[in-house]
Amino acid sequence: MATSPKLDAKIPEGPLQEKWTRYRSTVPLVNPANKRNLEIIVVGTGLAGASAAASLAELGYKVKAFCFQDSARRAHSIAAQGGINAAKNYQNDGDSVYRLFYDTIKGGDYRAREANVYRLAEVSANIIDQCVAQGVPFAREYGGYLSNRSFGGTQVQRTFYAAGQTGQQLLLGAYSALMRQVALGQVQMFARHEMLNIVLIDGKARGIIARNLITGELERHFGHAVILASGGYGNVFYLSTNAMGSNATAIWKAHKKGAFFGNPCFTQIHPTCIPVSGDHQSKLTLMSESLRNDGRIWVPKKLEDAKAIREGRLNPNDIKEEDRDYYLERRYPAFGNLVPRDVASRAAKERCDAGYGVNATGEAVFLDFAYNLKYKYGMMEANRLGIKNPTEQQLKELGRPIVEEKYGNLFDMYKQITGVDPYENPMMIYPAVHYTMGGLWVDYNLMTTVPGLYALGEANFSDHGANRLGASALMQGLADGYFIIPYTIGAYLSNEIRTKPISTNHEAFVQAENEVKDQINRLMSIKGKHTVDHFHKRLGKIMWNKCGMSRNAKGLQEAIQEIRSLREEFWKDVKVPGTDKEFNPELEKAGRVADFLELAELMCIDALHRNESCGGHFREEYQTEDGEALRDDANFSYVAAWEFKELGNWELHKEELKFENIKVAQRSYK
């Protein structure tokens, strides 16, 4: 297999360990005086966007930052719970840059690019330093040192955290750095603005069209370069753990203007989410992976017990230890409850499909803290306090405050949503759409196939292959923004110092704006019968059933047809109230769903073409005897980068993945 000539990943020469150092020492620089004349647009203020905008502004570039929420601080990153990885080896447990690199490549089922992942592992330690300097209040031990926890897919403790609110604290750190630059006049902030198109001049990204969400006015903004840090597209499934506004519009408009889309079908289904409760459901809530540190996952061993629980005749606490099936510990003794997410999700589905599900819908398993609360934390406290032979009740009372401190906010959230107290009863969980590994294809510089257009954070396809490890998205977003783009953008902008700002009266701006106007006018003029959500929900069902946790050729072919006809129906029958010249959340949603209806088709096409199972992409036709994903390295060890030709027509380009520093093996967590 050869890499398509259209995909030059621009990986620096030299041994893996030296690539980034050499690159940084030799990349062309822009001198400070010239930086002042160069303008950069950053779409998105999540971890990736806020850190990029702040860091670039500190370097002296003129930055314009955009987000659709009312404040930069509210980007979806705020909701990340569990933690952020870094190869600090503070625990002296054998961690290293290489090990983090190795775990990430293996966790991604050998579908990520070695050079990028190694660089990510290298800069991971700097991220923690930077965040601590900003005043991010990470959890600490009594000695004042930073504390760590473990996450899935690893055997070391390298995850830094701030209770169950790590994303919040990291984002507020990046946001404060961003606000400082706004105060200094280095960043112009445009909140409640939505980017709706990209402007290309002579093939280069030169600006965006954005809608002021309060007035509805369209605005033209010029930039010497444009960075998209607009997050993931999990909401194509309607129900996901993403924030309600998370969407694909920014990257999708860029895709239609020439940015190739990498591995669109790679979606992460997170194993520990609160199960669906009814048709009114608008989103799903994650129960952090960190809970798998101490929670044990199980279903009853006997079908009749499962049935009795479903019908409310049996209390799960009354099921004896020997009648419980801790299926992850049984199937994967080496990693137990800490297997990667894709593996844990499929295992839950397997048990529920076999009839062992434990809630009314049959789609839930238990996540149970009783054991560790009593025998780990309760016992620890009993020992500390010198209590001999503590009773069960004592252990429970002693353990509870510790569990509260570690997971209190998550337990409260669970109780709030379900009305059930997780300190007394095992939680019920089920897999849900959580993260998209796919995204715009980028080279080593994080540049897309459109010159001057970059993609950072969840919006790009880069580092997680076919499955992301927990606590690695925050790491990647901040690595991209703080430590990578500030260097790599110089490689491009050093050639742009003579480019004067281009007037937004340029015909390319006019045309891009007209495209946006046309779409808005079309949406407003349909005046059909059904709401936007009606279509979004139907799309979500198609995707979840046929392009979700497991997929097969027949289902995917059907899905493509169904999506096409749903799209047609949408454009004939959607109803958008109000006008476009005012604050109109329904119009915003309509534009986003229109893009999801196109992206969904590409996801299915990608899933259909990849005749193998890897990571989160599980094709039923390709599995081992014991139901594990069966990769086909001979034929599919590549990144699928799709070029948009016209709606319904994409051309596939392949970037071959070469593994020179890691031995490719079947992923085993047994």
Added chain:
Amino acid sequence: MKITLKVWRQKNKQDAGHFETYQLDNVSPDMSFLEMFDVLNEKLISEGKEPVAFDHDCREGICGMCSMYINGRPHGPLRGVTTCQLHMRSFKDGDTIVVEPWRSTAFPVIKDLTVDRSAFDRIIQAGGYISVNTGSARDANNILVPKENADKAFLAAACIGCGACVAACKNASAMLFVAAKVSQFALLPQGQIERKQRVLNMVKKMDEEGFGNCTNTGACEAECPKGISLENIARMNREYICAALTSEK
């Protein structure tokens, strides 16, 4: 459940605004408060009426976007819970619920239940940060923080910037919000260098933005969904007095 809603409708900033009454017949107790509004909006749209505009995003109680004033209380009847985390099981069949936007001159209404809270961003811009450029940090474990301080700083930093404290306060004071940020940094070694200037600048900005004075009624703490404590206000007052007395400017 059957629920009657009295909802504040206001076309835009200039409009005077008024209440409208709506009936919902099929409310499930498992719905969140915002999901009930989704149902209301679906209904309004299909009847050819304008849906109610309201802010929301994460629906997990962490982004701080949702902001409804429910039966006279910001974020509704439960302590420590945002509007998006409130569930209909907290109400009774047949209840009438009055829903308004945050009310404060510093938070003008944009439309219906949506308000403009950008004043909070401007307060942060005035000093809610530590001035450290990317790349200049030393190894993280070179800065030791006593666990107790780290925990307290975290509790202060847990503020979601929702503005319920302002909405709850009869003076529309933003003290709790500002104090949470000032406290976070005052408790950490990293925050010491800019400690005085930070509190002076942030308080000055808060006053300029038109927030009211604090008269220690404590409504903010009672209504704060994140349990931000009044202790922070006490700490900020100490910080402020100390800074004002010793400031060289």
